[in-house]
Amino acid sequence: MTAVVETPDTGTRSVAWRGGFGRLWGAAVLSSFGDALRKAALPLLAASLTDDPLLIASVTACGYLPWVVFGLLGGAVADRVDQRRAMWMVDVVRGVLVAAFAVAVALGHATIGLLIALALLLTTLQTLFDNAATALLPALVARDALGSANARLLTGQQFAGGLLAAPAVPFLMTAGPGLPYAADAATYLVAAALVASLRVPVPERPPRPAGATLRSDIARGLRALWQDRVLRGLCVATALGNVGIGALIATLVVLVTHWLDAGSGGYAAAMTAYAAGSLLGGALAGRLARRFGRVRSVFVAGTAQIAALVAMGTVRDLTALVVSMTLFGAMGMVWNVSSHTLMQQRPPAAMLGRVSSAFRTLAVAGAPLGAVLGGAVAALWGPNTPMLLAAALFALSVVALAPVLKSTGSVPESTDSGQTTRGAR
Template identity: 40%
Template sequence: MRARTSARLGADFAKLWTASAISNVGDGVTLAAGPLLVASLTDDPAPVAGAAFAQQLPWLLFALVSGAYADRLDRRRLIVVVNVLRGVVLAALAAAVATETATIPVIYVAFFLLGTGETLADTASAARLPGIVPPERLASANARLMATFTVGNQFVAKPLGAWLFVVAAALPFGFDALSFLVAAALVAAMRPSAPLREPRQPAARLRADIADGVRWLWNHRLLRTLAVTMGLANVVFCAAFAVFVLYVRERLGLSEVGYGVPLTTFAIGGLLGTAVAGRLQARFGAAALLRAGLVVEALTHLTLALTTSPWAAGAILVVFGVHTMVWGVIVATVRQRAVPDGLQGRVSSAYTLVDTGGAALGSLLGAAFAEVLGVTGPFWIAAAVVAALTALVWMPLRHASAPAESGREDRRDPAQPETS
């Protein structure tokens, strides 16, 4: 079955998918080992959290610029070059760890460079997908990519990264360096990208390209609705889950070891979601699933605010995990079908900036909410906000159905996006 699916999606997708699977494992290994490395140098929790922030910060700083370059440059070549450079950065970090010369500033710089590369490579990869997969197969392709992320980055990589770090502290970073080089070789074997558009005049500035992408996203009724909905939902979601470790201990009564159980149930739900996303969309349609997903999200926050049972929390997190992956597959597919090829990188990066910005703001607000309202307070706020969002966007989401189910491309001229 997997071979038949790969054949339908094409040889280039098989290479991109394999490269993504390999680099996802490598990424997860580094994400697991990074905090352990910092913790081996200091007992202060702030620097440990800072390592993750150093890797996330480039998405806030460079997402729009990376989108512009993904539309200006050959996407295949951009992915290859960035993956090679990330491999070099990780090899240097592994060498510093092996020689015991790695310091916290060195780790931060390395993680910041890795995050910067991620903004370029991930944006270019998402923008490349509609060029190598037929429109009617995009949902299947996105589901496979998300499934490999869930399995590789969450299930396989986290324990592997911790185990490799115990064996030798430099080993996980060397492993990730190798994964990027293998991924680069696979992407290099793909067919060259077709020319995206006529080059701009030399006088044109990069910010004009960026403005085109932001303007196109804002003027497209459905994608604007999805972006704003996701950004606001991420504010309250990340506010709630920023204190999830305290919630698990104080509300559910689980130990530090038990903290991993609800996270695992969420990952299991995500894996199930990638497996059924295509069939659910074919059966019920994108609009119905997006609406149902918001209802599930509101009920998830409400359940977590009310329950003291680890079993109830685990059960709702399985359902929530299914929702997040189904939502992600649908939104990525709708966006890829609607956006003109020459704007894929910029529109995708603008969407991601709204998404990531909401997550960053929520992470900052979570502790404040919990301090004032207790560990369940952020979940009550999240339930109320998502319920209000659901009511507001219920009717606008009806526009999700037409392009998503038909498989027809809806790629208007960049200067004439759909308006409300």
């Protein structure tokens, strides 16, 4: 287990860089850099292949759809296998797939159908990888340092993936249209080597009930999520918000290039602002959690994101978009750090993969719907209207948190001290 150190000014504990966490952090950050290159380049590539906003949005939608189909299965498998081995093997396969795609793009064989197929395959593999990673982190980090570890992981991923990668995409695409994807393939393979080097004991799991199947394991994970009032409410709120995020992500390139007429440079500026805001949010997440509790931090973050989305959809100015994306990114990081930490602290260790997969599957299920809705709304009423749709959905997600806020009262739902308020079941 990675050592933890005491933070003098707050008394909470912070994860140390040495040991297994450092390698896991390095693998996650490096892989995020490559992923960001690919994800930023794909909408631009799609926009160069078609002018139809609905087709462009379909590429994003298919990047979420496998969570709906395979997410629960990925969590059940993650609780049965060696999570470290599953992660590095998945990264190797993803590296090979993206390398083949890079060759296709370089040779001029890219089509919308190929983009959709790549999105489907990569996200299908991600369902196993992400659930295994969620379950692996508590094996590397002390329970009372999970909040700090999640903040460092997510902040590092945003720094590499947004602040460093997004501005590089236009230059890489100018040098060669396949270069962003070739770089992504390389990061997958290096990340696989880092994860494979981890020395993590295979977790001891209680004996499986006689006749236990993947289906019954999935059902137990769903029940555990539903019976936890905090996680249930947070899951509903996240699902509603993700419908809005799906609309935002799928049509942001259309907003920037068509409504603002800011071109690929404006798109890179918006993505960089989001990443910079995420770094700020990573620094704020722990302070807000200590002050308000993690669920209240999510409520504050969601409320601020509503204001940012309204500004995006009503102010036709690139500077206003950059400021709004900065705020949206900061509050999104606060939301993510708190939800990740709660998801790792509240369930039994042997069910982390299944509970996290149930949470993610239900939460992410709205994103492909949001992407399609965003594309349709943009086509019917203009490229700025998906942002207003997203604002309305975030308003609903904030409302969905109200019952959880009442049930938790003034007691922090979870802190980094290792104590978790379970509440009524």
